[in-house]
Amino acid sequence: MLQAGLYEQVVNKKLSEELGKISEARKYVKPIDKAEASKILAQYLAEAVEKALNVVAEKNKDEEKLKAQIELSNQIIALLKNSADKSSSLEIESKAEQLLAVLKENDPKLAAGKKAKDLIRPETSVAQSSLFTGALHEPQMFSELKKEIASADKIDILVSFIKWSGLRLFIDELKEFCDHGGELRIITTSYMGATDVKAIEELQTLTNAKIF
Template sequence: MLEQGLYEQVVNTEIKDELRQLPEGSKHVEKIDAAESSAVLTQYLSEVVHKGLDRIAGDDISAQLNLVNKIVDLISQETAQDDLRDFTVDDEGEQLFALLSRDDPMMRIGQKKAKDLPRPETSIVQSSLFTGAVHEPQMFSELKKEIASADRIDMLVSFVKWSGLRLIIDDLQHFADRGGRLRVITTTYMGATDVKAVEALRKLPNTEIRVSYDTERTRLHAKAYMFYRETGFTTAYVGSSNLSNPAMSSGLEWNVKLTTKDMLPTIQKMEATFDSYWNTASFEVYEDGCKERLERALSTTGKANPTSEMQFVFDIQPYPYQQEILDRLQAEREVRGYYRNLVVAATGTGKTLISAFDYRRFCKAFSGSKPRLLFVVHREEILKQSRSAFRAVLKDPNFGELFVGSFKPGSLEHLFISVQILASQKLYDFLPEDYYDFIIVDEFHHAAAPTY
């Protein structure tokens, strides 16, 4: 029996029978969004296949292999994609765990085998949680094994302590010596970073470091370690552990290990966000000759007014890559006369902020007043986040009205509305077609859905 509360559940036959017995007001059901249907149905089918395989599980997995291959064959037939037959599982039922280059000299002389390559104790295809419990591997021991098999590494930590770095510095040295690329972002926040640790990282080959010296506005608390593999089995750790000895060994820290095989969109967002930090002027290149500046910054941090961060008066400026998009938008309008423009950028790179910056620039032509704005998207939480972004960029805590769910606007002039409400209320029937000066449709890949 279905319990009351929130769902995001594909309606199957069993659930449909229950829903038929409920009054209309007690249920909220919508068509699966065409733009999200692949992800939604894949997740649902995964659950069904998992249950089915569990029911025929045994010491002999031939029945499971047979079922999997029937599914692969059916998908290949239904989609008319013969290349999908290459995904048929071999009858031996094996898993590949490692490969060595056939030219590896140590393998050729019999001193190295693929099965001996170090690998993390936790899976590289299933996400997991580290809580610092006694029975779990310590963070630093897992990171050492991740480093040994990574092709490139990104680290985002608010501070770097020598006590933590020394646990893995030899591993990083071997990684860099064999051609691995290491990028590190850190800060001078609270004066916690050790100059010795940053200098040790700087001396590694194939290593780049960027530091935020701005302790007035930058509050980077993120702790993330990303291990990219050309094999496609990328992993990442995100949580509470800075690069310090207690955080890496004995502390009760919580860290989630993510993998591309079960959390690909999250890994992609982490990569995009790291790159956005890396390419902003807020994080400056640390190289030979920067040591004295770092020492000064670390010795003077923590003396600022502690209440200053609570004031909503700072200016938010676009990153260089965002400014490039804004300049191209301006050129499209002023040079080519095109006023319907599509912005495409990776998840986490700030498309909503780009639209807010664009609108802020548009406002300058209205002598200080704010032109009428319509912002359309398909989910309430995205609307709230978007309005917050506009308020921050415009430095106006009262800007914009929500028209979604239980929110009813007092004015239509600066409206953040869901596409469902826009369609059901038919604003376009009673407002002039030129009522809005600036219209933004966010998450526009959903436009393939009939509701748009």
């Protein structure tokens, strides 16, 4: 039974049946915005695919779970290829691997004996947004920023104000980043005098740094 409240949900057959039992005055349904259709439908499909992959995993033994999920993923991709670019090869390799890093051919790290797998990376995903709540058992934002800085070649920061007490936690990482040719751009404000002058002065000493 549908609970009262606000929704932002694609109407599927199951939901349509439930809505059919509700009077017109009690529900508000409108066509999907054409300009946002791809985004809305992609999100819906992502949730549907995730559920299907979980079901497939539950139906197989531990050693067969991932293989079964890959097979289902490739079946879905095969359907997409009929409508999308047929020349693209989107099938997932049977090795079931995930690319995590690539170094430039002339990266100094290679000369120093380092490999792409040695790159420092944050604990949180670099492909999805993360919410930092400050909980004890979660990664701290400043420590994640340090790791992000270490793996970046260009940094854009948009922040309401800058306090020295916060900046000092990773100013050394920013300095090293800039000294190695990284490009840093920061947009902030002086509204209500909240930004510390010391913080701006320190940032202005960095090479390749632009403060707006």
